[in-house]
Amino acid sequence: MLSLHIEQQPELLKLMQLGQEIIVLQHNQPIAKITPLNPMPKRQLGTATGLFQLSEDFNEPLADFAEYQ
Numbered sequence: 001m002l003s004l005h006i007e008q009q010p011e012l013l014k015l016m017q018l019g020q021e022i023i024v025l026q027h028n029q030p031i032a033k034i035t036p037l038n039p040m041p042k043r044q045l046g047t048a049t050g051l052f053q054l055s056e057d058f059n060e061p062l063a064d065f066a067e068y069q
Helices: 010-017 063-068
Strands: 022-026 029-034
Touching: 010 022
Parallel strands: none
Antiparallel strands: 022 029
């Protein structure tokens, strides 16, 4: 087995960290697929629904910052 230092290819490293698979081509034909060992799980929206509430004055200016406005 061959081990490569991916730090030499920062754009590939970023893609792998995001869970992307990389297809290696030779003469425009796929010959290999590189996959991350621990792909990031897909996030599920709405999992915190109802766990907290914003106060009615959330968007109002804070008194502590009145002198800066």
